[in-house]
Amino acid sequence: MAFIPVKSLDGASDPFEYLLLTDNEGVVLGQALVQTNGRLTKAGATATPEFIAQRTQAAETTSTKPIPVTRVDEVREFEVQSTATIAQTDVGSKVTLHTDGLRVTATKTNGTFLISATDGATTNSKVRGYFRR
Template sequence: MIKIHSKNVADTEVLLYLPAKDAETFSIGEALSLGADGLTKCAATTRPMYLCRGEKRTDGTMPVGAVMESTYYEVPYTAKPTVGTRVTLHTDGLQVTNTTTNGVFFVESVDEENGVAIGKFDFVMGAGAGA
């Protein structure tokens, strides 16, 4: 699960309720993008627009928080990434890998004891597809 590690602003993150794809299931903390047919799990090389913040509601909407440039995230990894690299999302949308080709998450530090990478999602244009 992707969690907020720290923020550079004191404001509380606003929850948005956006339409979710009918045939898809979601997990809290999952990286999401928004397409014409609703929220969907992010591809490995697509910077997430939102993180899932709760269960899909009966009206088909789901609470999400926007991925912010001012926020540091704590993300579990499948294989330890290298500090200072941009890595891809895992196929589950809940973790990162140590793959650097078209990476979208910039690793600032690694907490090996807890198995998480700490960093930011890349807002640099051209860094990863969909950035």
């Protein structure tokens, strides 16, 4: 599972932007990304993503095919799977991204994904939330 947009608090739909990946780096649909040196790369665990990939793209030695992305803002709610249990008591907490940029962890130190709902499932909870700095 990856970051899937669920709703927007302002009701707006996001337009696609087309940007280049970092050379030798691929991306998966729904992956959290940041822009570094004018190119897209996977967001780190404590980074606040700037974009979500809207297509899977294999790595290119020299990136020449811009990929569609949507810009992350604080009013867009996403659904995603966790790598650990996210309990109901964690709603309102911020957790970190997993190293794959496709899931979240239960780690709260320096988290950027604010949990708004969880199914509380053991091991891999399905959660909803917002990115917050």
